[in-house]
Amino acid sequence: xxxxxxxxxxxxxxxxxxxxxxxxxxxxxxxxxxxxxxxxxxxxxxxxxxxxxxxxxxxxxxxxxxxxxxxxxxxxxxxxxxxxxxxxxxxxxxxxxxxxxxxxxxxxxxxxxxxxxxxxxxxxxxxxxxxxxxxxxxxxxxxxxxxxxxxxxxxxxxxxxxxxxxxxxxxxxxxxxxxxxxxxxxxxxxxxxxxxxxxxxxxxxxxxxxxxxxxxxxxxxxxxxxxxxxxxxxxxxxxxxxxxxxxxxxxxxxxxxxxxxxxxxxxxxxxxxxxxxxxxxxxxxxxxxxxxxxxxxxxxxxxxxxxxxxxxxxxxxxxxxxxxxxxxxxxxxxxxxxxxxxxxxxxxxxxxxxxxxxxxxxxxxxxxxxxxxxxxxxxxxxxxxxxxxxxxxxxxxxxxxxxxxxxxxxxxxxxxxxxxxxxxxxxxxxxx
Amino acid sequence: xxxxxxxxxxxxxxxxxxxxxxxxxxxxxxxxxxxxxxxxxxxxxxxxxxxxxxxxxxxxxxxxxxxxxxxxxxxxxxxxxxxxxxxxxxxxxxxxxxxxxxxxxxxxxxxxxxxxxxxxxxxxxxxxxxxxxxxxxxxxxxxxxxxxxxxxxxxxxxxxxxxxxxxxxxxxxxxxxxxxxxxxxxxxxxxxxxxxxxxxxxxxxxxxxxxxxxxxxxxxxxxxxxxxxxxxxxxxxxxxxxxxxxxxxxxxxxxxxxxxxxxxxxxxxxxxxxxxxxxxxxxxxxxxxxxxxxxxxxxxxxxxxxxxxxxxxxxxxxxxxxxxxxxxxxxxxxxxxxxxxxxxx
Amino acid sequence: xxxxxxxxxxxxxxxxxxxxxxxxxxxxxxxxxxxxxxxxxxxxxxxxxxxxxxxxxxxxxxxxxxxxxxxxxxxxxx
Numbered sequence: 082x083x084x085x086x087x088x089x090x091x092x093x094x095x096x097x098x099x100x101x102x103x104x105x106x107x108x109x110x111x112x113x114x115x116x117x118x119x120x121x122x123x124x125x126x127x128x129x130x131x132x133x134x135x136x137x138x139x140x141x142x143x144x145x146x147x148x149x150x151x152x153x154x155x156x157x158x159x160x161x162x163x164x165x166x167x168x169x170x171x172x173x174x175x176x177x178x179x180x181x182x183x184x185x186x187x188x189x190x191x192x193x194x195x196x197x198x199x200x201x202x203x204x205x206x207x208x209x210x211x212x213x214x215x216x217x218x219x220x221x222x223x224x225x226x227x228x229x230x231x232x233x234x235x236x237x238x239x240x241x242x243x244x245x246x247x248x249x250x251x252x253x254x255x256x257x258x259x260x261x262x263x264x265x266x267x268x269x270x271x272x273x274x275x276x277x278x279x280x281x282x283x284x285x286x287x288x289x290x291x292x293x294x295x296x297x298x299x300x301x302x303x304x305x306x307x308x309x310x311x312x313x314x315x316x317x318x319x320x321x322x323x324x325x326x327x328x329x330x331x332x333x334x335x336x337x338x339x340x341x342x343x344x345x346x347x348x349x350x351x352x353x354x355x356x357x358x359x360x361x362x363x364x365x366x367x368x369x370x371x372x373x374x375x376x377x378x379x380x381x382x383x384x385x386x387x388x389x390x391x392x393x394x395x396x397x398x399x400x401x402x403x404x405x406x407x408x409x410x411x412x413x414x415x416x417x418x419x420x421x422x423x424x425x426x427x428x429x430x431x432x433x434x435x436x437x438x439x440x441x442x443x444x445x446x447x448x449x450x451x452x453x454x455x456x457x458x459x460x461x462x463x464x465x466x467x468x469x470x471x472x473x474x475x476x477x478x479x480x481x482x483x484x485x486x487x488x489x490x491x492x493x494x495x496x497x498x499x500x501x502x503x504x505x506x507x508x509x510x511x512x513x
Numbered sequence: 514x515x516x517x518x519x520x521x522x523x524x525x526x527x528x529x530x531x532x533x534x535x536x537x538x539x540x541x542x543x544x545x546x547x548x549x550x551x552x553x554x555x556x557x558x559x560x561x562x563x564x565x566x567x568x569x570x571x572x573x574x575x576x577x578x579x580x581x582x583x584x585x586x587x588x589x590x591x592x593x594x595x596x597x598x599x600x601x602x603x604x605x606x607x608x609x610x611x612x613x614x615x616x617x618x619x620x621x622x623x624x625x626x627x628x629x630x631x632x633x634x635x636x637x638x639x640x641x642x643x644x645x646x647x648x649x650x651x652x653x654x655x656x657x658x659x660x661x662x663x664x665x666x667x668x669x670x671x672x673x674x675x676x677x678x679x680x681x682x683x684x685x686x687x688x689x690x691x692x693x694x695x696x697x698x699x700x701x702x703x704x705x706x707x708x709x710x711x712x713x714x715x716x717x718x719x720x721x722x723x724x725x726x727x728x729x730x731x732x733x734x735x736x737x738x739x740x741x742x743x744x745x746x747x748x749x750x751x752x753x754x755x756x757x758x759x760x761x762x763x764x765x766x767x768x769x770x771x772x773x774x775x776x777x778x779x780x781x782x783x784x785x786x787x788x789x790x791x792x793x794x795x796x797x798x799x800x801x802x803x804x805x806x807x808x809x810x811x812x813x814x815x816x817x818x819x820x821x822x823x824x825x826x827x828x829x830x831x832x833x834x835x836x837x838x839x840x841x842x843x844x845x846x847x848x849x850x851x852x853x854x855x856x857x858x
Numbered sequence: 859x860x861x862x863x864x865x866x867x868x869x870x871x872x873x874x875x876x877x878x879x880x881x882x883x884x885x886x887x888x889x890x891x892x893x894x895x896x897x898x899x900x901x902x903x904x905x906x907x908x909x910x911x912x913x914x915x916x917x918x919x920x921x922x923x924x925x926x927x928x929x930x931x932x933x934x935x936x
Binding site (some may be wrong): 132279280342354355392399420421426432435442445448478494506508512 | 688690695720
């Protein structure tokens with residue numbers, strides 16, 4: 082299953098009469114985007130482009146998607162959501178590299194509370210805040226959706242996820258008619274192995290529990306997911322889509338599913354350092370201990386059946402998501418499989434507490450991806466793209482937090498992607 | 514710069530275990546390993562002006578005399594920095610060295626000590642003191658003295674120390690976010706490669722030290738006992754009138770169960786930010802079992818304390834949980850409560 | 859928190875759906891709860907059966923409180 086990932090870099094985006102690519106300059110038709118996101122639970126969309134170097138605070142993000150489209154090979158990108166359930170991951174796929182579609186907007190809070198409310202967030206494209214996100218370096222096409230009253234959360238959520246993937250594919254379609262060759266083509270094939278090298282897998286945890294934190298595989302929600310096997314090329318073709326509303330520091334976006342640095346890194350060393358064998362996809366935050374044990378058992382069993390010598394683990398969410406992963410690490414290590422974990426830290430505002438909610442003695446190799454709790458000061462950006470106040474504290478009915486000036490936040494929860502769950506950023510904690 | 518050195522009876526050449534009761538005494542200049550320390554300090558215009566020597570048992574047998582003696586010595590000698598040890602794995606010596614550094618700290622004088630990471634003094638004092646890690650035995654004496662001398666000079670000059678992994682002392686235990694040289698994913702891939710090759714690697718998050726608390730004595734007579742219900746489920750009166758935080762909760766609230774035989778849905782709600790609260794909101798007893806507690810009251814146990822204590826157990830730092838536990842315990846003990854049922858979500 | 863209550867002399871029985879996690883975090887008397895969102899019962903059961911289950915869970919907690927233990931111990935609802 083060989084995939085050719087062809088990159089068409091975008092260096093500039095402007096709105097114009099049609100959606101087309103001229104060299105590396107992308108013209109986007111507002112009409113095309115409005116059509117792409119159209120849905121009964123949406124009334125209108127504001128469009129905005131932000132280029133790297135601009136100083137912008139983008140608020141209320143639900144997902145980020147990279148424009149991609151299949152040129153050959155079976156299926157189409159975002160299978161199951163856009164079009165039929167057909168296997169993807171082979172043939173050629175074009176991508177508009179350097180461009181990210183951000184699906185934003187103030188999703189109504191309909192009296193839900195606690196975990197189950199769309200969590201508002203923001204990201205900064207410049208200065209200190211840009212250290213915590215990949216999107217200080219991408220051209221960001223912001224689709225700010227309007228949500229009319231009278232719909233359910235399920236309907237808003239459906240509209241949001243479809244908006245992102247439709248817009249992404251519509252944009253990538255420009256590459257089908259350009260005369261230029263792609264700037265580069267990366268070959269992705271697990272078949273070429275060197276038998277003397279160790280085999281490694283990636284145990285990829287996602288979050289899927291209800292309408293606010295949903296992940297899709299081939300268009301099906303993963304709320305009931307027991308560990309399953311996925312080919313990394315399927316991720317490149319958008320088989321895994323982040324369908325949640327809002328989200329904070331630990332959010333995994335579709336863009337990260339498409340551009341997972343752990344996957345990319347395992348591929349880069351394939352047939353040189355190790356043989357990359359595939360991805361074990363699983364979800365955490367099950368509510369019963371026995372369910373967590375099942376997940377752990379099955380992750381380890383999959384690794385064993387695939388004859389893994391080593392497995393890397395990442396976290397799909399906060400809190401007790403780590404329990405499944407720790408138990409799986411324990412099960413793997415007891416089978417002689419070496420593990421490494423990427424983990425965020427929860428050591429409190431002063432960093433004085435033990436940083437993980439749960440650990441097992443077998444978790445001897447952990448990389449820190451940063452802190453969720455450390456207070457952070459951020460300068461004001463030159464402008465705000467989106468609402469100038471975000472909603473915090475749903476448990477007291479919601480308190481607006483104005484974000485148009487400099488910010489002194491007591492924790493990092495609202496900082497979109499700050500926990501760096503798949504290790505894109507250079508953040509990590511050290512002990513002083 | 515004036516350095517005062519602290520040694521136990523053995524390194525201070527007064528004898529072995531038989532001299533462990535030797536009271537604190539002050540000697541001019543350097544003694545024992547302090548002589549080498551002094552040589553290392555000379556290059557930076559610092560010298561050991563005096564050495565305090567004390568038997569290993571004296572600080573615990575005569576704590577007041579020991580502490581005031583050390584304090585008076587520092588007040589008379591006005592050192593620019595105090596160096597204690599190296600104590601290696603010697604527990605009494607390590608604790609005494611840490612105490613000496615503490616006293617210096619209280620007087621505003623910088624200090625540094627050295628001992629093995631498993632010395633009991635480390636877990637008690639690492640937060641506040643600069644402790645150089647050493648070998649378990651005196652085989653690492655020379656390395657320890659070099660590091661002590663180097664750090665002592667920085668501290669005497671009131672220069673801020675570099676990070677622990679650069680300057681060679683034990684981290685105090687505060688984890689801080691930094692930008693590393695490579696993305697976390699890259700660091701993880703490198704760590705996996707090292708493990709598979711059988712090469713050494715260093716985890717970025719060490720495993721926790723298991724802290725155990727001795728179990729409290731059981732409730733003496735359950736049939737007459739007063740028990741209280743505490744919960745981290747964040748179940749509060751509807752509308753969250755006292756604004757309990759749904760996560761990062763560092764406060765607790767107290768509500769009256771007086772006269773209530775049940776928790777009516779609609780009058781209570783869970784505002785917890787870490788779990789699906791719909792079940793609890795439909796039937797609060799699923800997280801705070803008041804109905805069962807009332808059914809068993811007066812038969813299986815004595816009485817239910819009328820106050821119910823609640824917090825939201827998500828994202829709560831351990832230190833805050835401990836503080837809240839202590840505060841709630843104080844309230845319960847004051848009210849004659851003898852045991853607690855705690856529900857967690 | 860339960861560790862701190864015990865440290866102050868109050869025997870504490872913790873009802874938790876993740877008993878191994880509770881035990882690792884320092885709880886000494888842990889009662890197995892049903893599920894994280896509803897440790898003290900099961901909303902999929904009819905009301906009467908759920909109430910009986912809840913009584914069994916609370917009784918296990920009471921049992922835990924009245925036992926002398928020397929190490930962290932789990933109590934199963936009968």
